Amino acid sequence: MKKLLLSLATCSLLVSVLAQTNRIDRKVDSVLRLMTLEEKIGQLNQYNGDWEATGPITKAGDKQEQIIAGKVGSMLNVTGVEHTRVLQELAMRSRLRIPLLFGQDVIHGYRTIFPIPLAEAASWDLEAIERSARIAAIEASAQGIHWTFAPMVDVARDPRWGRVMEGAGEDTYLGTLIAVAQVKGFQGKGLGDTSSIMACAKHFAAYGAAVGGRDYNSVDMSLRQLHETYLPPFKATVDAGVATLMNSFNDINGIPASANKYILRDVLKGQWNFKGFVVSDWGSIGEMIKHGYVANNKEAAERSIIAGTDMDMESRSYIGHLANLVKQGRVKVAAIDDAVKRILRKKFELGLFDDPYRYSNKAREEREWNNEEHLNASLDIARKSIVLLKNEHGLLPLKKELGAIALIGPLVKSYKDHLGFWSYDWKDDSLRVPTLYDAVRSKLKAGAVINYAQGCSITGMSREGFAEAMEAARKSEMVVMYVGERRDQSGEAKSRSDIQLPGVQEELIKQIAELGKPMVVLIGAGRPLVFNWTSQHIPAIVYTWWLGTKGANAIADVIFGDFNPCGKLPMSFPRNAGQVPIYYNHYNTGRPASSDSDRNYVSAYIDLNNDPQYPFGYGLSYSKFEYGELKLSSRNLKANETLSIEIPVTNKSDRNGTEVIQLYIRDLVGSVVRPVKELKAFKRISFNAGETKTISFRLRTDDLKFYNNELKYDWEPGEFQVMVGGNSAEVRKENIIWGRGK
Numbered sequence: 001m002k003k004l005l006l007s008l009a010t011c012s013l014l015v016s017v018l019a020q021t022n023r024i025d026r027k028v029d030s031v032l033r034l035m036t037l038e039e040k041i042g043q044l045n046q047y048n049g050d051w052e053a054t055g056p057i058t059k060a061g062d063k064q065e066q067i068i069a070g071k072v073g074s075m076l077n078v079t080g081v082e083h084t085r086v087l088q089e090l091a092m093r094s095r096l097r098i099p100l101l102f103g104q105d106v107i108h109g110y111r112t113i114f115p116i117p118l119a120e121a122a123s124w125d126l127e128a129i130e131r132s133a134r135i136a137a138i139e140a141s142a143q144g145i146h147w148t149f150a151p152m153v154d155v156a157r158d159p160r161w162g163r164v165m166e167g168a169g170e171d172t173y174l175g176t177l178i179a180v181a182q183v184k185g186f187q188g189k190g191l192g193d194t195s196s197i198m199a200c201a202k203h204f205a206a207y208g209a210a211v212g213g214r215d216y217n218s219v220d221m222s223l224r225q226l227h228e229t230y231l232p233p234f235k236a237t238v239d240a241g242v243a244t245l246m247n248s249f250n251d252i253n254g255i256p257a258s259a260n261k262y263i264l265r266d267v268l269k270g271q272w273n274f275k276g277f278v279v280s281d282w283g284s285i286g287e288m289i290k291h292g293y294v295a296n297n298k299e300a301a302e303r304s305i306i307a308g309t310d311m312d313m314e315s316r317s318y319i320g321h322l323a324n325l326v327k328q329g330r331v332k333v334a335a336i337d338d339a340v341k342r343i344l345r346k347k348f349e350l351g352l353f354d355d356p357y358r359y360s361n362k363a364r365e366e367r368e369w370n371n372e373e374h375l376n377a378s379l380d381i382a383r384k385s386i387v388l389l390k391n392e393h394g395l396l397p398l399k400k401e402l403g404a405i406a407l408i409g410p411l412v413k414s415y416k417d418h419l420g421f422w423s424y425d426w427k428d429d430s431l432r433v434p435t436l437y438d439a440v441r442s443k444l445k446a447g448a449v450i451n452y453a454q455g456c457s458i459t460g461m462s463r464e465g466f467a468e469a470m471e472a473a474r475k476s477e478m479v480v481m482y483v484g485e486r487r488d489q490s491g492e493a494k495s496r497s498d499i500q501l502p503g504v505q506e507e508l509i510k511q512i513a514e515l516g517k518p519m520v521v522l523i524g525a526g527r528p529l530v531f532n533w534t535s536q537h538i539p540a541i542v543y544t545w546w547l548g549t550k551g552a553n554a555i556a557d558v559i560f561g562d563f564n565p566c567g568k569l570p571m572s573f574p575r576n577a578g579q580v581p582i583y584y585n586h587y588n589t590g591r592p593a594s595s596d597s598d599r600n601y602v603s604a605y606i607d608l609n610n611d612p613q614y615p616f617g618y619g620l621s622y623s624k625f626e627y628g629e630l631k632l633s634s635r636n637l638k639a640n641e642t643l644s645i646e647i648p649v650t651n652k653s654d655r656n657g658t659e660v661i662q663l664y665i666r667d668l669v670g671s672v673v674r675p676v677k678e679l680k681a682f683k684r685i686s687f688n689a690g691e692t693k694t695i696s697f698r699l700r701t702d703d704l705k706f707y708n709n710e711l712k713y714d715w716e717p718g719e720f721q722v723m724v725g726g727n728s729a730e731v732r733k734e735n736i737i738w739g740r741g742k
């Protein structure tokens with residue numbers, strides 16, 4: 001009976017969604033019928049406002065006239081209730097009064113800055129990640145924004161690529177879950193609710209695989225790899241109702257993404273039935289000239305609209321050439337209509353046709369501008385994102401009763417660097433963003449002495465400050481160093497060929513370490529860095545990424561034990577840049593090395609181990625988690641059966657703590673070779689001190705599916721390895737057979 005009621009309820013929900021879709025479609029059609037070709041093309045045109053830019057800006061001083069003439073469908077980088085209202089008023093003076101869409105890169109928070117996405121991924125906490133996106137949407141929408149160019153769902157296996165900071169790391173499965181959580185957060189109760197903004201899954205596609213980790217570079221890969229590794233997060237966001245997608249700058253196997261008919265028309269709008277719209281990346285349509293794919297902007301416009309890019313961000317190719325292309329019969333009006341309809345549909349769904357100013361509410365803007373609850377949420381996920389890499393002899397947590405502590409390093413008194421690359425709406429407000437110095441001070445007893453020295457700058461080569469830093473260390477019971485990257489060293493166009501800790505920071509660490517004082521190194525950065533000497537010689541290391549407004553408080557909470565660290569790396573940390581791309585789910589090869597020291601005509605380096613410095617999924621806690629024996633419900637399964645997996649995990653410490661328990665599988669023989677490990681599930685579980693919990697997972701044959709050589713997504717019967725552990729390198733494993741029969 002319950003089931004029947006449930007399915008009746010689902011049916012009626014479906015019917016009402018369909019009715020609403022039909023209603024909107026009818027409205028869209030009625031507007032479309034009134035539009036001239038020029039007005040239609042105007043809807044496909046997006047201009048930048050007049051500030052922050054990541055590429056060449058349209059300099060035309062007549063943007064306002066163009067809005068009034070109905071030649072602009074959307075603006076980016078225009079924020080604030082007043083500013084957006086002024087432009088919307090211009091749109092209301094256009095013949096058909098079609099409202100503008102305001103878009104912006106709201107990537108990791110808006111006014112309240114959250115940890116960079118790579119850091120948030122280290123929390124493996126999907127609820128907290130969703131909340132972070134939700135809050136960003138609440139704050140941004142209160143400022144007149146309808147649309148964020150996020151989440152970036154590019155799988156990235158190369159830490160040289162500066163934009164790894166903006167995504168969820170190297171794993172497709174984890175990245176897919178995170179992408180969906182972010183879309184849910186941004187889009188909230190659905191478009192139409194004024195605290196929801198349209199999400200934009202970007203960059204479609206395979207941008208994270210740019211050759212050499214160099215931003216904007218080419219991508220050449222098999223379609224199988226594309227479908228298996230790079231497309232699933234996009235597909236999942238489409239299934240979750242993402243409103244828009246953005247092209248990528250790269251070419252994919254020789255065809256620039258902005259005009260890549262295969263990925264846009266065949267896969268996205270065809271196989272996946274995507275009903276939203278696709279915006280180009282900044283100028284990416286015009287950049288096809290430099291790619292050597294088209295001779296001029298006219299050809300660029302033709303190829304892109306035919307391939308399925310609906311909106312042109314700042315290349316002026318559509319506004320400049322589509323009308324002529326239609327007149328010459330090179331582009332069908334139907335292709336333009338399809339794009340216009342997709343964009344108008346979103347404007348209707350957002351409710352902008354009913355009230356174009358519904359996101360322009362001064363009272364709401366003021367209310368959401370300084371919200372304590374948002375700051376607390378930012379602190380919560382910042383703490384969960386921190387990864388404890390090393391903690392010998394239980395050096396951490398520190399005692400608050402310390403009499404004299406040295407705080408050394410170029411990040412100790414920095415507040416801006418906590419904020420990360422995409423954080424231009426935080427405003428220059430140092431009072432809201434404490435430094436590590438402030439946060440440590442607030443933990444210590446009155447009278448405790450902090451001996452501070454910067455020691456060196458982040459990137460400079462001067463060692464002049466070393467002596468002062470040594471002196472500060474000498475006078476102290478213990479030393480905490482805070483080093484890393486500058487806020488603008490990871491991000492768009494911030495690829496690095498050398499991913500060592502920059503400048504002379506590691507040299508400074510070495511010198512201070514010679515004093516033999518107990519020493520903790522904190523590393524704040526937007527990507528996995530290389531710091532081998534530190535890894536080998538410093539007893540306690542904490543990776544703090546860039547954690548946002550409350551970053552310093554989160555770090556202080558962790559190092560003084562008010563929060564027990566639980567973050568796990570979403571990317572492998574290489575031993576040096578020569579190992580990249582490095583990722584846990586690689587193939588075995590025909591000559592795998594049998595051990596770290598095996599160099600005997602095997603797939604290895606003669607000068608370095610294959611394994612990373614810190615593996616995917618790795619992270620310590622002040623608790624110690626012990627994994628018991630794996631228990632499987634069967635070792636011989638049939639196609640329709642479910643495998644139940646159980647493992648006891650014990651917190652062998654006197655501290656409550658949280659552990660992320662990870663399930664991997666390996667398909668031992670396949671019609672195409674399979675990775676040595678693939679993450680299939682995880683659970684983030686809290687344990688009381690001394691507590692044992694039995695953690696269970698279930699696997700079905702659906703979880704074994706992959707793309708075969710014919711691009712068919714299916715599973716293959718045979719032998720599998722089931723692995724469970726606290727990171728990708730240390731697992732308990734058992735083999736099973738999974739057969740076809742029922």
Ligand code: BGC
Pocket residue numbers: 054055076105149202281282492
């Ligand atoms: C970036 C996009 C971003 C856009 C607008 C481009 O350079 O690649 O991710 O959304 O600029 O700022």
